[in-house]
Amino acid sequence: MSKRRILRVAVTALVVFAVLLASACEKKDGDSAAPAPTEVRIGIVAPITGDAATFGISTRNGAQLYFDQVNAAGGINGMTIRTFVEDDKGDPAEGANAWSKLIDQDKVVTIVGTVMSKVSLAGAPISQNKGIPMISPTSTNPAVTLVGDYVFRACFIDPFQGLVAAKYATQTMNVRRAAVLYDAGNDYTKGLAEVFRDEFIKMGGEIVAFESYATGTSDFNAQLVKINAVAPDVLFLPNYYNDVGLIAKQARAMGISAQFLGGDGWDSPDLFTIGGTAIEGGIFSNHFTAESTLPAAQAFVRDYEARYGQKPDALAALAYEAAMIVVDSIRRAGSIDPTAIRDAMATTNMETITGRITFDASRNPIKGAVLLEVRNGAAVYKATVNP
Amino acid sequence: MEVFLSQFIFGIQRGTIYALIALGYTMVYGVVRLINFAYGEVFMLGALFSFFIIQLMPLPPVLNVIVALLVPMALCAILGLAMDTVAYKPLRAKPRLAALITAIGVSFFLSNLVSYIGPDSVRTVSVLLFATAGLVILMTLSQKLFNFPKVPKSTGINWLKRSIMVGSLCLLGAVAWIAKPALALLRWKGSSFTAFPVDKLFEVVKYPIFGSVYITNVQIVIIIVAVVLMVALSFLVNRTMLGMAMRASKNNKEAVSLMGINVNSVIAFTFIIGTALAGAAGVLSAITYPRITAFMGIQPGLKAFIAAVLGGIGSIEGAMVGGIIMGLAEQFAIGLAPSSFGAAHIDFTPLAEGISFAILIVVLLLRPQGIFGEPPQDKV
Numbered sequence: 001m002s003k004r005r006i007l008r009v010a011v012t013a014l015v016v017f018a019v020l021l022a023s024a025c026e027k028k029d030g031d032s033a034a035p036a037p038t039e040v041r042i043g044i045v046a047p048i049t050g051d052a053a054t055f056g057i058s059t060r061n062g063a064q065l066y067f068d069q070v071n072a073a074g075g076i077n078g079m080t081i082r083t084f085v086e087d088d089k090g091d092p093a094e095g096a097n098a099w100s101k102l103i104d105q106d107k108v109v110t111i112v113g114t115v116m117s118k119v120s121l122a123g124a125p126i127s128q129n130k131g132i133p134m135i136s137p138t139s140t141n142p143a144v145t146l147v148g149d150y151v152f153r154a155c156f157i158d159p160f161q162g163l164v165a166a167k168y169a170t171q172t173m174n175v176r177r178a179a180v181l182y183d184a185g186n187d188y189t190k191g192l193a194e195v196f197r198d199e200f201i202k203m204g205g206e207i208v209a210f211e212s213y214a215t216g217t218s219d220f221n222a223q224l225v226k227i228n229a230v231a232p233d234v235l236f237l238p239n240y241y242n243d244v245g246l247i248a249k250q251a252r253a254m255g256i257s258a259q260f261l262g263g264d265g266w267d268s269p270d271l272f273t274i275g276g277t278a279i280e281g282g283i284f285s286n287h288f289t290a291e292s293t294l295p296a297a298q299a300f301v302r303d304y305e306a307r308y309g310q311k312p313d314a315l316a317a318l319a320y321e322a323a324m325i326v327v328d329s330i331r332r333a334g335s336i337d338p339t340a341i342r343d344a345m346a347t348t349n350m351e352t353i354t355g356r357i358t359f360d361a362s363r364n365p366i367k368g369a370v371l372l373e374v375r376n377g378a379a380v381y382k383a384t385v386n387p
Numbered sequence: 388m389e390v391f392l393s394q395f396i397f398g399i400q401r402g403t404i405y406a407l408i409a410l411g412y413t414m415v416y417g418v419v420r421l422i423n424f425a426y427g428e429v430f431m432l433g434a435l436f437s438f439f440i441i442q443l444m445p446l447p448p449v450l451n452v453i454v455a456l457l458v459p460m461a462l463c464a465i466l467g468l469a470m471d472t473v474a475y476k477p478l479r480a481k482p483r484l485a486a487l488i489t490a491i492g493v494s495f496f497l498s499n500l501v502s503y504i505g506p507d508s509v510r511t512v513s514v515l516l517f518a519t520a521g522l523v524i525l526m527t528l529s530q531k532l533f534n535f536p537k538v539p540k541s542t543g544i545n546w547l548k549r550s551i552m553v554g555s556l557c558l559l560g561a562v563a564w565i566a567k568p569a570l571a572l573l574r575w576k577g578s579s580f581t582a583f584p585v586d587k588l589f590e591v592v593k594y595p596i597f598g599s600v601y602i603t604n605v606q607i608v609i610i611i612v613a614v615v616l617m618v619a620l621s622f623l624v625n626r627t628m629l630g631m632a633m634r635a636s637k638n639n640k641e642a643v644s645l646m647g648i649n650v651n652s653v654i655a656f657t658f659i660i661g662t663a664l665a666g667a668a669g670v671l672s673a674i675t676y677p678r679i680t681a682f683m684g685i686q687p688g689l690k691a692f693i694a695a696v697l698g699g700i701g702s703i704e705g706a707m708v709g710g711i712i713m714g715l716a717e718q719f720a721i722g723l724a725p726s727s728f729g730a731a732h733i734d735f736t737p738l739a740e741g742i743s744f745a746i747l748i749v750v751l752l753l754r755p756q757g758i759f760g761e762p763p764q765d766k767v
Contacts (some may be wrong), residue, residue, distance in 0.1 A: 126563035184737050194732075210727035214740040216686055218676035221397035222721035223736070228599065229390050246678055253591060254393075255599060271581035273574075274678050 009042055014192065017329045029135075039082045040336050042074075042326065043102035045113025045123065046319075047090035055115045059137055060085055061308055062319030063112045065313030065360050068326070069303070069378070076330050088114050092122035099123040103130050109336045110134070110329075113324050115315065117141030124151045133342040135325060137318040143361040150342050152363040154322035155287055158188055161263035164285045164369045165236055168355045170203040175233035176207050179258065181247060183239050185215035192238030192263050208232050220247050224254055227385060240265040241301040244282075245274025250301060252278040259283070267314070284371040288317035289352055291381040292370060297353040321352045355384060389598040395715070395724045400606050400675065402714020404612040407668035408691030409698065409706035411661030417637050417701035420483055424490040425470060426665045427688020428497035432466060433459045433669025434583065434679045435575075440575045440740060452588050456612065460663040467662025471475045479651075494688075502681035505577020506570040516560035516738065520553045544728050576680075583677035586684050609671040609735050614660070616667060617707055624666055624703060633657060637701070659766075693747045699760025708758060716742055 009077040044063050047056035067081045074080060085108040086098035095114060102108045102310045103126065111127060111134040113322045114120050120139035127134040128148035135152040136144060145151045169175055178200050182193035190212075197207050208230040211223040224247070227235065235251065235258040237244050244266055251258075260282035267286055271279060300320055304312040312320070328338065329345040347357045355368040372379040396436055411426045436459035444454065474493050478486045503512045527549050546714070585591075585605075592604045624630035632653045635643045640650050672678050672687065690713060698709025724739035756762050 058404045184734055212726050214735050214737050220402055222718050225390055225393045242678055
């Protein structure tokens with residue numbers, strides 16, 4: 001390489017660097033020059049690509065829908081909402097990058113996100129350290145909000161569904177004898193089973209059988225023979241749909257007539273293909289149903305369908321709800337100071353599309369769950385159970 | 388009493404399926420001294436083939452059961468032959484460990500391949516197959532053009548073999564590419580669970596025996612099919628020329644070849660019969676527990692292996708008895724284990740589910756040759 005060429009490269013590099021520097025300074029000037037804020041910057045993090053893409057797209061759509069509706073109705077206290085959407089790809093490292101970018105570069109005041117607990121756990125410490133409140137719509141791992149007081153969630157945590165089932169059995173069905181069959185190798189099913197057992201006993205019921213099985217089992221007959229011998233009124237199955245389908249089949253074949261109850265692990269169309277007629281009449285809890293009779297929920301379903309051409313799933317509903325909580329908090333805080341927003345969020349007490357919602361000391365929501373009943377191979381709305 | 392009888396019937400149901408897979412293990416081991424760990428996957432493929440057939444052919448119920456059982460058995464037998472030819476035959480003269488490790492490889496390969504053959508990822512499989520074909524062509528060309536790596540004349544390029552290989556890879560790739568809409572139509576979900584449409588075969592009917600004890604037509608069918616298959620197998624091994632050749636190969640392969648018997652075809656037949664039985668077990672299992680996935684064969688495969696060891700590996704009666712004992716032992720262990728013991732709610736069920744492995748350890752310690760096995764000969 002000749003000397004002149006080296007010089008040419010060096011000069012070009014210098015010019016490029018200078019231009020970049022100038023533009024960066026300019027941007028900074030522009031930011032600090034704004035005297036009164038005219039916009040609220042809110043971040044949305046969701047796995048828009050990758051394995052959980054369908055979840056991520058629903059989540060983004062739900063949150064975006066509400067923010068756009070607020071803007072169309074005049075914004076928050078005269079300010080327009082500007083959203084910054086980041087894709088975490090379902091990967092904790094990508095999630096942490098998204099959090100840093102939203103806070104440092106886009107200067108958001110609150111973050112709605114994200115779907116998977118492991119990714120939320122990567123973002124939460126960043127939110128906590130930088131003092132930017134976050135609300136995850138769907139991360140159910142209890143550890144997420146325990147990261148610190150700037151971390152909230154819009155969904156109830158898993159064990160709450162054990163309480164819902166116990167409450168339904170003792171108060172609505174008015175029965176006293178329950179049996180449980182759960183997957184011992186799964187924290188989700190184990191948590192639900194234990195909470196159900198404790199709450200059911202507390203409510204005056206008796207657990208006549210508390211049985212488990214190893215993950216991957218297909219033959220549940222040994223446990224079901226034991227359960228059949230004690231003739232329970234209710235059989236609580238906090239497992240995933242495919243196990244529940246097989247258990248229901250084997251239990252009904254054996255002549256067990258107990259009412260089946262379960263949690264949101266049942267939520268799949270395959271429950272009906274595997275369980276067939278055996279699962280008919282089974283009741284399970286979930287975060288949301290598009291068939292909810294609450295007027296706010298019906299309006300949400302209508303608007304969502306009009307904009308995206310499909311019915312909202314539970315993820316879209318929870319993201320919409322998280323967006324409602326964020327907007328309500330900013331409104332009540334009366335400023336876009338992140339700490340003021342956090343303080344307002346902690347004292348949330350509002351009607352959303354799933355009913356009244358407040359937060360407990362660990363920033364987990366206290367809210368109702370919907371109960372769905374299996375009827376003719378579909379899950380239909382049965383009731384709402386409040387804590 | 389009622390509980391005991393019910394558990395007994397369900398234990399037999401469990402054990403029958405173990406016994407059928409165990410027969411495959413034991414037969415091949417008896418003749419070739421090879422543990423074919425891929426039987427669990429053949430079991431899975433039996434269920435899968437049966438699933439495809441039921442979805443494709445709306446036949447009258449009784450005929451449907453027979454077709455849905457026999458066709459997968461035949462397909463699994465072909466697979467068994469292919470498995471032997473591709474993976475095990477080239478290693479026949481090599482140390483036994485090489486074939487054993489290859490068997491584990493075949494097992495992983497099959498389950499993972501099938502897990503990718505869902506409507507979502509079947510095109511990936513197709514691309515992989517085309518890429519492999521391309522690689523073979525590239526290697527052949529580079530070998531031809533640059534003579535690299537150097538190969539002796541005798542082991543040079545066999546153009547016919549290579550062409551067949553590339554052709555079949557491309558054909559499979561094309562099939563996989565076209566299969567996407569078909570698989571979506573069949574509602575096969577690859578690695579996630581798919582419901583097995585047992586309702587299309589027959590309706591489950593219960594026959595009460597005594598009190599709450601009953602037996603279902605499904606249980607009767609699987610027990611009858613298993614007994615018929617086992618009797619047929621005993622006949623084949625003990626009363627036919629092929630069986631005699633098999634038993635002779637078990638004792639001394641060199642002497643058998645000197646008698647003018649082709650040991651390799653005897654072994655191939657053993658594989659064919661063993662895999663057909665594993666395929667039948669897969670179909671029966673899918674009928675009993677109507678849920679299938681690409682990884683459904685791993686656990687039954689392991690348990691059946693233990694059943695074969697318990698009965699005495701290499702012994703056909705041993706595999707049957709071992710399978711039934713395993714099924715009953717598991718059933719009663721789970722049935723008797725307290726699952727919420729004391730104030731701390733200690734759960735003993737996972738321990739009971741692992742009783743098969745405890746049995747394996749005890750058998751290996753006390754009677755390594757199993758119940759019906761021949762005692763190991765001392766090598767001088």
